[in-house]
Amino acid sequence: MKYIFIVQGEGRGHMTQAITLFNILTNNGHDVSHIIVGKSNRRALPSFFLEQINSPVTQLESPNFITDKNNRSVNVLRTFTSNVSKYRTFLNSVNHIDKIVKNEQPDAIINFYDFLGGLYFFIKRPDVKHFALAHQFLLNHNDFVFPKGRFYDKASLLAGNRLAAYGANKILALSFQPMKDEPNKKLHVVPPLLRDKIKVQQPQSKNHFLVYIVNHGYSKEVLDFHERHPNIPIHCFWDKKDEPAELKVDETLTFHQLDDIKFIKLMSSCKGYLTTAGFESVCEAMYMGKPVLMVPVEGHYEQACNAMDAKQAGAGVSSEFFDLEILLDYLPNHKEVGSEFRKWCDTSSDRFLEILI
Template sequence: MRILFLVQGEGRGHLTQALSLAELVRSAGHEVVGALVGVTRNRPAPAFFTDQFPAPVTPLLSPGLVYHTQTHALQPSKTAWQALRHIRTYRRSLRQIRDAIDALKPDLVVNFYELLGGLTYGFYRPAVPMICIAHQYLAFHPNFVFPAGQVIDQLLFKFTSTLTAWGARELLALSFDEQAEVPRSRLRVVPPLLRRDAIERTPSNGDFLLAYTTNPGLVEQLVDAHHRHPDLPLRCFHSATKAAEQPIDATLTYHAIDGQRFLDAMQNCRAVVTTAGFESVCEAFYLGKPVLMIPQPNHFEQACNALDGQRAGAGVAADSFDLDRLLSFVPNYNPEASERFRTWYHRGYYLFLAALNRAVNPDKQTPRQPHPTGAAENLIGG
């Protein structure tokens, strides 16, 4: 089977998922023929992806999220405005995807939440089947719990997710735990796709807390929390630090952001404080490390992740760097929840291969059903 990947390049999550799936499908004898990665003019495809991906990587100009330059809060209105300003560029990107499908002749397209992938299938209707993979699709599950009082954000989130999956044969929702499939939504729940480097580690129980943040406001909160718990060893990876290791005092050390060094520290820490990115929480959960999950301001998706991670037993959700909340949770952390997560994760190999086979052999799967948010397709002319 020849497989073409479409990957949203915002952050690391979808990129690391694509690397993991590429390794999985190649181990099963399938061929990955290329990847089109959504980028912006100021955010090229990162080297860790282009260096490791087993096929040619082609940049694809695509809408990106806009954050406040000082607070790092997500700015939805500016994000939408930037997308509208460059609509002609994105129309060319749609044709680029269509032409890549025609030229590479894959048997299957796998879309990791790239908006332009869904729009290409909506407007050009390629004959090659597409499946979509992202934890965001769990929002279409009837049991998913959203943050209270954010109805508009919920509708916009589901609408965007619908557009990314327009024309998809199946949606694979990455989840912390097993849940029932939803045939009427073309939705199947599958385990996360994690880095091999994370799952092959043997965790140990250190005495320090590990923190990760790109939000300067959270660093200020971290310092305040450190002053309230001066005897508690704390290591913080954050974007304002350039040194590999910068001791601040006897128990506080800053580190420049480095994925490998952060994973080394996670392996040996007592607990983790981080934004509510899905992959980082999953890696901590796999290693049995309790997590304090702090969504970035105005980031609805991360707010959803925090609540879902709390439901699954990965940790606790919070709006601020509240070490007291984390320290109260640590003695009550249930290692059995982490063990269930690891068992669930290891079922992924067969579940993903089964999904690929269903997509290219439609006669062997149940008939496609309308998407529950199909009204969105009508709204944009589907």
């Protein structure tokens, strides 16, 4: 079969998922002829993505979250007004997708939770299969447990799910643990899409901690902790464009731009992992048996859901504060869940081929 991917450009997780699924499909004789990535003004497309994808890649303007002036929390009102004001830009992107699809004539489009993909199917109604893929779709499952309150945020996120999955023949919900499918919702629960680079690691536990901050405004908390505990080694990955590839504050604190090989190496040897509550890197930490502290981005309800889901699956602990002391206190109580999690993840290739072919 022939596929086109549409991939959300926010963060790192959707891109690494796309790389893994690209390899599963192409290694089994299928063709991914083109990849469309939603463009974010706040983030450059990581070089590791382009290096590992052997198909044409096109970046298009896509709806994105807007953060506050400190680049920390999601500003819901500005996100809405900014995206509405760019409707002509997004319409041009939809038209560009339509040209690519008509030129490539794929059998199916796989949308890694980019709203642009949903808009394309809503506006153009193409005669092509649509598979919608993301951890966010697990929120559609009847057994998913939501954080208490925040009913408006819940309704908004579920509405986002409907847009991203508009016209989908099948909805694939990535999950930390097995759950039953719900065919009446076209919902299939699938394992995380972890890359072979993760699976072949030989994890160790050295003295350093690994930190990943999607929004670089959280670097202040990292620096504050470092001032209190200057002897604890920390490697922190961030997205601050105007900084060098490696910013060495001193002997025990280094900030890194996203570097796939370096990130995996430091993950496999870290003592613990602190991150905002995205899905992918938490899965990578669980696979390597690393305790995790998850701090949902302020105002980002989806990450609050992720943190609760991951905590229930045994990943670690969650907090409102980006404070490594919380992780230090948690370490003696962490229970290893890596073995069962690895078994679930290792079924991914068969599971995805069963659903997508």
